[in-house]
Amino acid sequence: MELRAKRRHYQAWLLAARPRTLPLACASILLGSGLAASADAFNMAVLLLALLTAVALQVLSNLANDYGDAASGADNEQRIGPARAVASGLLSPPAMRRGMLVTAGIAALSGLALLIIAFGNQWGQIATFLLLGAAALLAAVTYTVGLGGTPYGYRGFGDIAVFVFFGLLGVLGTYYLHVQQLSWLPFLPAAACGLLATAVLNVNNVRDIESDARNGKITLAVRLGRAKAINYHWALLGLALLLTLIYLVALPVSWVGWSCLLVAKPLIDAAKTLSHTRDGEMLTGMLKKTAISTLLYSVLLSIGLTLF
Template identity: 40%
Template sequence: MSRAKIWWQTLRPRTLPAAVGPVLLGQALVAPGSFSWLIALLCLVCALSLQVAVNLANDLFDGLSGVDQPDRLGPVRAMESGLLSAAELRRGLMLTLVIAVTAGLWLVIFGHWLLWWLGGLSILGVLGYSGGRRPYANRGLGEVAVWLFFGPVAVLGSLLAQQSPIDAEAVMAAVLIGLPVAAILVVNNLRDRHTDARAGKLTLAVRLGPSATRGLFAALTLVPLLVTPAVAHSPWLWAAWGIACVAALALNRKCWRYDGASLNPVLGQTALYSLVMAAWLGVRLVPASV
């Protein structure tokens, strides 16, 4: 395997839609006259860099702590499999964080002062997920953190960067889009619950068990659709809502039917579904906010 392919695999490209959708949704909610293409691009670069950084940090810290073992059911981890060394992963992590901070500095200088706090919180979130003495992912807080950073922080942070006012529709969008993104981690932890329990990593899937975890997945993927039904006078919105519902039900069928390594495709499909949900929330809520 070439070095480029090893690094591309390590970045976990199937998870990247999780970073794209919330930022695009936030940009779609920017008030007329406040939108800047440069700010939108910087928001996207910052979000993608942080997503890649947390993927690299997870590979590095889980490899160092012994959570990743040869019987891992998920995609190959670079450090555990010997494809990349800890030093190489650290350099990759530092590079992605530098990119995120560089893009973020422009945003905080020309955006709202609250972005200083959100940016610092995001960096701590990346490093604290699986790193440090007490990683919060090991205490069942991973899904909550994903909801926070890929929901309120990503969407409302995009609005703050554009100096756009935050209205009720934006808050609703921020709260709801974080749910299907958190569902990606639910699938991941459902798949890994046995090896995580062995390593002492007490994720929600370990604490709740498989049935309750699948119920949580159903709630995270279906609630946004139930809260934002299509309006009766728009057949196009009803069609879009119906397509999103079919996608959600298909994902839930797979989540309940499959287990172990068979859930790997569902993880990527859930990431794509979060992108679909970002598009749906944009179509459904943007007209109400302009």
């Protein structure tokens, strides 16, 4: 009985951590590292610590999302997506708060180690990235857990945050940790990665649009309405692929790098399903397909950059 209880407890934390979301956290780090490798400035320790920090921040965001949505009532029996740990009673709110503190500590420690490895005693660089790291921690928690006000995820600003943290900051920040300088060309794939990550969020928000609207969670999809949110989704995909094409033409890349465009097929298939069905289970599958396609995009482009 004790072993069974421990197993249920472990499964509850695994449910709250939402492993299916972790590809997005890894995608920006892998792409930033691939861009650095193309500039002959790759550092394996930076890659590994950046991955650990990004995964910890994503898990923290997921735990905060589980806690915040349960506290606000956004997660209830009418929710379409997978069950949440706090709302379903698998984990108590105090336990979730403790889990958030532990995860935040892991993210902070791994992030500090990352900065020391990357910058040594360059304290100005370290201080700048500490501020960026603090902003990432704050953004992860306050997406659905407001500090003295409505969480920004409930006001339609989640898309902007995802674009910045999973695209521009995630990719370019990782690139800078390796190279310690920036150029304009990496902005193109960084923006494309952010747009694809935003598309993942949009699938989630379109799937949950009715329940979110009922519970006062005003995502961008709720603000736009279903039809315009789907048009917005197509625009995200189209712009991401266009920016990638411009980058591939502007900078010589091996054929493996060009193969990143193959993800257009599953992304378009998922978008077509989003356009034609309201079935929650099917849309959850399309959410997973879009997230995996975003990771595959980063992996293929990174390998292509490394091989050139």
